[in-house]
Amino acid sequence: MTAEEWVPHDGGMRKLRARLPDCRGCELWEDAERAVAGEGPVRAEMMLVGETPGDHEDKEGQVFVGPAGHLLDKALVEAGIDRTKVYLTNAVKHFRFEREGKRRIHKTPTAGQITACHPWLTRELEIVKPSLVVVMGAVAAKALLGSKFRVTQDRGKRLELPGGQAGVATVHPSAVVRSQEFRRDFGLFVDDLRVAVELLD
Numbered sequence: 001m002t003a004e005e006w007v008p009h010d011g012g013m014r015k016l017r018a019r020l021p022d023c024r025g026c027e028l029w030e031d032a033e034r035a036v037a038g039e040g041p042v043r044a045e046m047m048l049v050g051e052t053p054g055d056h057e058d059k060e061g062q063v064f065v066g067p068a069g070h071l072l073d074k075a076l077v078e079a080g081i082d083r084t085k086v087y088l089t090n091a092v093k094h095f096r097f098e099r100e101g102k103r104r105i106h107k108t109p110t111a112g113q114i115t116a117c118h119p120w121l122t123r124e125l126e127i128v129k130p131s132l133v134v135v136m137g138a139v140a141a142k143a144l145l146g147s148k149f150r151v152t153q154d155r156g157k158r159l160e161l162p163g164g165q166a167g168v169a170t171v172h173p174s175a176v177v178r179s180q181e182f183r184r185d186f187g188l189f190v191d192d193l194r195v196a197v198e199l200l201d
């Protein structure tokens with residue numbers, strides 16, 4: 001499984017976005033409503049990478065517009081980051097879920113799906129060339145830092161991505177949404193985002 005043959009290796013973001021809906025690089029396109037492309041300025045200095053679109057993102061076709069997105073918005077404000085100036089995307093572009101009655105319950109993408117979708121993320125990194133990548137949660141970490149990386153151990157520190165970009169890992173905003181210790185975990189998430197800001201200065 002790989003998205004390789006659907007990802008254009010020339011052209012810019014417009015071409016990349018135009019090709020994304022055709023991708024059949026893994027089976028996730030079959031049940032999802034749509035592929036959700038990244039968004040933000042093509043010349044953004046900071047790129048934030050999440051997991052997969054959720055139920056809201058799949059319906060609306062935009063990244064981070066559901067509960068995790070609202071939390072991310074608040075955390076970005078606290079950290080002094082302007083959402084309109086960063087490029088936001090996901091490691092996997094189609095929503096993975098299980099049906100429970102009428103509800104669609106998010107499921108974590110498999111290692112095979114993360115690998116299959118990786119060429120899209122690689123091309124986004126080539127086009128945007130961010131100076132700094134914020135890796136949010138275990139799925140994005142698996143995609144960008146390898147399967148041995150542990151977010152809980154190495155969050156909030158300067159890292160180097162295999163492509164040479166500086167990075168900072170943190171938890172996924174949906175983990176903060178679900179946290180039993182919300183205030184603490186929200187604060188830690190904001191702290192990690194502040195590290196990202198400092199690394200850019």
Ligand code: URA
Nearest residue numbers: 050051052063064068
């Ligand atoms: N979670 C993600 O990782 N990405 C989104 O776009 C929404 C929720």
Ligand code: SF4
Nearest residue numbers: 023025026093094117
């Ligand atoms: Fe292609 Fe990624 Fe969607 Fe799989 S999840 S079909 S690889 S865009």
